[in-house]
Structures are given as structure tokens and as C-alpha cells.
Amino acid sequence: MSSETQTSALREYWQRGRGQANLMIGLAVTLTLVAVALVSLVWTPYTVSAIDIPGKLQPPSADHWLGTDQFGRDVLSRIMAGAVNSIAVSLVAVGIGAGIGVPLGALAAARRGLVEEVVMRFNDFTFAFPALLSAVMITALFGPGAINAIIAIGIFNIPVFARLTRAAALSLWKRDFVLAARVAGRGRTRITIDHILPNIASLLIVQMTIQFALAILAEAGLSYLGLGTQPPNPSWGKMLNEAQTLMFIAPQLAVFPGLAIMVTVLGLNLLGDGLRDLLDPRLRRLR
Amino acid sequence: MTAGETGPMLLRVEGLTLDYPLPRERLLAPAPRFRALNAVNLHLAKGESLAVVGESGSGKSSLARTVLALERPTAGRVEMMGQDVFALPPAGLRALRRHAQMVFQDPYGSLDPRRKIGWTIAEPLDALESGVSAAERKARIAEVLDSVGLKPRDAERFPHEFSGGQRQRIAIARALITHPDLIVADEPVSALDVSVQAQVLNLFMDLRERLGLSYLFISHDLAVVRHVADRVAVMRHGEVVEEGGVESVFNAPRHPYTQALLAAVPRVGMPRRRNAGS
Numbered sequence: 001m002s003s004e005t006q007t008s009a010l011r012e013y014w015q016r017g018r019g020q021a022n023l024m025i026g027l028a029v030t031l032t033l034v035a036v037a038l039v040s041l042v043w044t045p046y047t048v049s050a051i052d053i054p055g056k057l058q059p060p061s062a063d064h065w066l067g068t069d070q071f072g073r074d075v076l077s078r079i080m081a082g083a084v085n086s087i088a089v090s091l092v093a094v095g096i097g098a099g100i101g102v103p104l105g106a107l108a109a110a111r112r113g114l115v116e117e118v119v120m121r122f123n124d125f126t127f128a129f130p131a132l133l134s135a136v137m138i139t140a141l142f143g144p145g146a147i148n149a150i151i152a153i154g155i156f157n158i159p160v161f162a163r164l165t166r167a168a169a170l171s172l173w174k175r176d177f178v179l180a181a182r183v184a185g186r187g188r189t190r191i192t193i194d195h196i197l198p199n200i201a202s203l204l205i206v207q208m209t210i211q212f213a214l215a216i217l218a219e220a221g222l223s224y225l226g227l228g229t230q231p232p233n234p235s236w237g238k239m240l241n242e243a244q245t246l247m248f249i250a251p252q253l254a255v256f257p258g259l260a261i262m263v264t265v266l267g268l269n270l271l272g273d274g275l276r277d278l279l280d281p282r283l284r285r286l287r
Numbered sequence: 288m289t290a291g292e293t294g295p296m297l298l299r300v301e302g303l304t305l306d307y308p309l310p311r312e313r314l315l316a317p318a319p320r321f322r323a324l325n326a327v328n329l330h331l332a333k334g335e336s337l338a339v340v341g342e343s344g345s346g347k348s349s350l351a352r353t354v355l356a357l358e359r360p361t362a363g364r365v366e367m368m369g370q371d372v373f374a375l376p377p378a379g380l381r382a383l384r385r386h387a388q389m390v391f392q393d394p395y396g397s398l399d400p401r402r403k404i405g406w407t408i409a410e411p412l413d414a415l416e417s418g419v420s421a422a423e424r425k426a427r428i429a430e431v432l433d434s435v436g437l438k439p440r441d442a443e444r445f446p447h448e449f450s451g452g453q454r455q456r457i458a459i460a461r462a463l464i465t466h467p468d469l470i471v472a473d474e475p476v477s478a479l480d481v482s483v484q485a486q487v488l489n490l491f492m493d494l495r496e497r498l499g500l501s502y503l504f505i506s507h508d509l510a511v512v513r514h515v516a517d518r519v520a521v522m523r524h525g526e527v528v529e530e531g532g533v534e535s536v537f538n539a540p541r542h543p544y545t546q547a548l549l550a551a552v553p554r555v556g557m558p559r560r561r562n563a564g565s
Contacts, residue, residue: 176397177407180461183355183389184411185381194410198401 013278023274029267037087040080048081049073049232057250066256069239070246075253078234079260085146085235086264089228090215092150094208097157102204104158105165106196109173110188120166123159131156132221139227149228153218157211164207168200202279209272213265220261236261296366297469297501298331298354298387303363305349305525323349325525326363333468336495336502338516338533340509340548346525347505351473354503355389356380367469385415388462392474394454398446405442408432408461415465431460434497435490452483459490463498471503476511488514509552513537521545 017023040048045065052072060067066075104123108116135152142148172178172195181191222228223237231238236257243253305324312319323346331337339347352358354365356372365372367383375383388411391397398407405428412419412427419427429439435456446454455475462470472491476484492515494500506512512519513533520530521544529542540546 176391176393177399179352179357180389180391180397180458181410181414182357183384183387184414184461185384186410186414190414195399195402199399 017274017278020274020277022270023278026267026269026271026274029263030271033083033264033267034087036080037083040077040084044074044077044080046074046077048077048234057246057253059250060252067250067252069253070242070250075239075256078239079236079256081234082236082239082257082260083264085229085233086216086219089146089150089153089219090212093153093215093219094157094211096151096154097211098161098204098208101158101161102165102197105162105167106169106192108162108166109169109196110192116166119162123162126155127159127163129156132218135218135222136225136227139222144227144230146229146233149219149222152222153215156218157215160211161204161207164203165200168203169196172196172199202275206272206276206279209268209275213268213272216261216268217265296330297333297335297368298329298503299364299366300327300329300350300354301364301366303327303350303353303365304361305346305353305358306361323525324353324360324363327522327525327527329520329527329530331469331501331503334495334499334501335518336504336516338502338504338506338512338519339522340506340512340519341522342507342548345522347507347522348473349525350522351389351471351503351505355384355387355471381415384411385465386467387469387471388465388467390455390458390462390470390472390475393478394451394458395446395478397458398454400446402445403442404432404444404446404449404457407446408442408457408464411461412464427464431463434463434494435460450483451479452487455479455483455487456490459487459494463494466498467500469501469503471505473505474507475504477506477508484511491515509537509549521548 050073052068054072055064055068056070056072058064058068058072064074064076066079069075069078104119108119131153134156135149138152138155139145139148169192178191178195181195186194219228219235220237220240223235224241226238226241229235229238239257240254240261243250243257246253303324304322304326306320306322309319309321325346327346327350329337329339329350339350341347349358353360354372356365359373367387370379370383372380372383398404408428408431409424412424428442432439432441437453437456437460441449441457446457449457455478459470459475475491476487479487488511491502491504495502502515504512504515516533518531519533519536520527521536521542522528523544529536529540529545536545537549540549
């Protein structure tokens with residue numbers, strides 16, 4: 001691979017992508033989220049878990065832009081630190097899902113027969129469980145905590161990636177360039193690595209963006225139920241949970257983490273849609 | 288014309304039968320099967336060119352794929368250079384693959400869109416020959432690109448930068464890189480423009496002369512067959528209904544199906560063929 005063609009391909013994507021509103025907005029929101037998370041690692045307006053009881057439940061002000069919570073902790077600082085938590089949980093959960101699901105799907109498509117049946121029925125089995133309910137079950141079994149929440153969310157990402165990979169790979173296995181590789185004496189594993197995976201990479205990237213948004217929602221949901229991130233670590237879902245009882249005294253406490261979740265999920269979904277439009281081979285052929 | 292049946296054969300197909308399972312109609316009944324090939328016998332001597340003709344669904348492509356061990360037959364043998372293809376261990380089959388390569392019908396589907404031409408062409412070389420140095424690999428790629436009328440620097444480009452005819456040349460270059468004896472060509476010109484068809488066919492003829500290749504040439508286009516083949520086998524419903532030298536089959540077809548096939552060809556000139564069908 002010469003880096004020349006690589007950069008020219010990237011430049012071409014940029015040229016086409018710049019005109020897409022959803023891609024650009026999604027990209028901007030996502031990059032802002034990442035930037036906020038990175039900044040919070042070195043600096044937040046106040047110490048994240050510093051309790052200041054006399055200054056509790058303040059409305060937004062010049063000192064505390066988003067106000068303080070029931071323990072007088074700065075809400076802006078906690079939302080910033082919560083972004084790190086959301087990103088970390090989602091990244092690892094989607095990583096587990098794709099890391100196990102993609103090889104399983106590729107294996108099913110390459111082997112067919114009994115292997116495919118076993119793998120896909122296992123996926124159906126996992127898929128048939130309501131995801132959040134099973135996550136509740138897993139955390140109930142192994143105890144609440146961020147790690148168990150990650151594992152629970154990760155497990156439910158496996159069938160999503162396995163099914164997508166299998167379906168896309170199956171249609172590729174019928175293509176002539178794969179037959180040509182077989183005539184050249186290439187084995188199934190090598191064909192999967194050389195031909196199948198590179199050709200479904202864009203599809204998987206789009207799916208990862210969407211699953212990332214769902215994982216953030218799932219983590220918030222589990223933490224809201226008290227099964228995810230544990231206090232005093234900040235989590236958007238946990239903040240919502242704590243704000244619930246104070247709805248009529250300090251409604252802003254529920255609004256800000258709720259907004260953070262909504263904007264993030266919206267941004268990631270827009271990014272996924274935009275990437276799909278950009279990378280879809282059918283649209284590319286129309287050029 | 289017809290090579291002797293007893294001589295050393297490059298390819299010998301005996302009683303080849305291939306069934307495809309169809310979807311089950313009822314849960315407990317055995318799945319129905321479709322017979323794509325029914326006891327096909329063929330032989331091909333070194334340097335010879337055999338065309339297989341027939342309408343779509345006659346089993347031509349199934350034959351091509353089974354000969355190259357892409358499908359496992361229900362019954363029968365495929366013998367290549369005296370070795371039974373389906374009795375060989377995997378390593379032996381790989382060793383044999385150097386001698387038999389394939390050119391596909393659709394030049395838009397037979398090249399991986401994500402790989403550069405050089406990578407695609409060298410795939411059989413990388414897979415089937417060990418101990419090829421980087422310099423030799425590069426030289427071999429340049430050599431086959433030159434054989435098909437392309438330039439060595441085309442190796443650095445991607446498939447979408449080429450026309451259909453050029454892509455088919457690239458596919459032929461890939462088939463040539465291991466210096467094979469047999470090339471199985473499955474309708475290699477039917478997806479191309481008529482003007483490009485002639486160029487690619489001439490390339491096939493030219494390569495055969497220069498490299499002493501044998502072709503198993505699958506086609507439904509009788510004009511094409513007449514151009515490239517020494518012998519022709521006519522297939523229908525998975526069976527070979529007639530086989531012989533091109534001239535004898537075209538001038539004096541014996542089987543009614545061959546006669547019908549020939550009568551269906553729109554002719555330009557050559558009135559003497561008209562007598563044959565009646």
C-alpha cells in the first residue's frame with residue numbers, strides 16, 4: 001500500500017463527507033464529547049466528588065454553571081467526568097461485542113453446515129432475551145458494578161455483530177473473486193482475512209457507531225437502576241437516578257445529565273447514518 | 288483433430304455426476320436433489336482446446352467448477368495429469384492447482400475491489416509457490432501484465448480504474464502467473480462489448496500459441512466456440528449429448544439438440560452451414 005493512494009482516498013472521503021449535514025453534526029458532537037472527556041481527566045471546574053453540604057442544590061450560577069447536587073457537588077464537573085465513564089464503558093462493551101461477534105459470524109459464513117447452525121442458534125438464544133432484563137440478571141448474580149455492566153452490555157452486542165458479519169460474508173463468499181482465491185488454493189481462514197473482512201469493514205464501522213450509542217444508553221439505564229457505576233463515581237444514569245427524588249425541588253439536576261445523554265446518543269446516531277451514506281458501496285458506484 | 292484416447296491426457300473426466308441439494312419441501316422427507324451433471328465423460332490433451340456449449344442451466348458452469356475441485360462431485364472422477372483430483376490430500380491438490388487456473392465470466396466480480404491489481408495477480412503465486420523472492424515476484428507480475436497487453440505500473444492501480452475488457456485481461460494475467468497448463472474459462476467474453484470480445488478472444492488464441500496452453504472453454508456463443516476450439520462438447524440437462532471436432536459437429540451435427548442449437552444462431556454469410564441442419 002502506498003501512502004499516496006491512502007491519503008488521496010481519505011481526501012476524497014473528506015470532499016464528499018463535508019457536504020453531508022448529518023455526518024458533520026455527528027462528527028462535531030462526538031469529537032466534543034471526546035474532548036470534554038479528555039479535558040476532565042486533567043481538569044474539572046471543581047473536584048468531582050468534593051462534598052459541600054452548605055452549598056447544596058444551588059441553581060446554575062457564575063460559580064457553578066450547572067448548579068450543585070444534593071451533596072453540593074458541582075454538576076458540570078460530574079457531567080464531564082461522567083463522559084469518561086460513558087465512553088469507557090461503551091468502548092469496552094462494543095469491543096467485546098465486535099471482538100467476539102465478528103469472528104463468530106465470519107466462522108459461520110466460512111464453515112457453513114453444523115458449525116453455522118450451532119453458532120447462529122447460540123446467537124438467537126442470546127438475542128431472544130430482553131437485553132436490559134438479562135443485564136439486570138447478570139448484575140444481580142455477580143453484584144452491581146461498572147465491570148459487570150460492561151460485560152452484560154458486551155454480551156448483548158455479540159449477536160448483533162455475529163449476524164451482521166455472517167450475512168454480509170455469505171454474500172461475499174458467492175462472489176467470483178472469492179472463487180478465484182479458492183482456485184488459487186487459499187484456505188477459508190486466509191480468504192476471510194484477505195477478502196471477506198476488508199470488504200465488510202465499512203459496514204462494521206457503521207454498526208459500531210450505532211452500538212456505541214446504544215451502549216451509552218444501556219449503561220445509563222443500568223446505572224439509573226443502581227446496577228452500573230457505583231457511587232461516588234460519576235455516571236449520567238446514576239445522576240438521573242439521584243435527581244429523581246428531587247424533581248420538584250431542583251429540576252435542573254435531572255435536566256443536565258438527561259441532555260448530555262440525549263445529545264451524545266443523537267450525535268453518535270447522526271455519525272453512524274452519515275458514515276453509512278459515505279461508505280455505502282452502492283452509493284459509491286453511482287459516482 | 289481428436290486426440291487419441293490412450294495418450295497421456297492433461298484432463299480426463301469420467302462419469303462425473305453432481306447433485307445439488309434443494310430446500311426441503313417437508314420437514315422429515317429427505318431434501319430433493321437437482322442433478323447438475325449426469326455421468327459426464329470428457330478428455331483434453333495437452334495443447335488442446337475443448338469448448339463446452341449449451342444453454343444456461345445445462346451444467347456447463349458446474350462442470351467447470353467441479354473440474355477445478357471447487358465442488359465435490361456425487362460420483363465420478365476428475366483426473367488431472369494422471370492424478371485423481373478428489374483422492375489427493377490437500378497438499379497434493381494445491382500442488383496440482385498450479386497447473387490449472389480459471390478465468391471467470393464477470394470481470395467486475397472477479398477482482399477484489401479493495402486490492403491492487405498487482406496483489407490480485409500475484410495471489411495464486413503467493414498461495415501456490417514458496418520461496419519466490421520479492422524481485423522475482425515483481426518480475427513475474429510484470430511478465431504476465433505484459434503478456435496480456437498491460438503495463439507493469441498498472442500493478443499499482445485498483446480495479447475500478449479499468450474498463451471491462453482491461454479487467455478481463457487482468458483476470459487472465461492472474462490465471463497465467465503460475466505458468467499453468469490448463470485454463471478453464473467460464474464464459475470469459477460474454478460480459479464484454481462485442482468489439483472488446485474479439486480482442487480478448489484473440490488474446491486467448493495468441494497465448495495458447497505462445498505458451499502451449501490448453502483451454503476448457505465454456506460458452507453459449509457458437510461463433511466464439513468456432514473461433515477458439517479444436518473440439519466441442521454439447522451439453523444439455525447435465526449430459527454431454529454430442530462431442531467431436533469443431534468442424535464435424537458444426538457441419539454435420541448428429542444430435543437433434545445440436546441441430547436445434549445451430550439452427551438458432553443468427554448467421555452472417557457462410558451458407559454452407561445451412562445444409563447441416565436439415
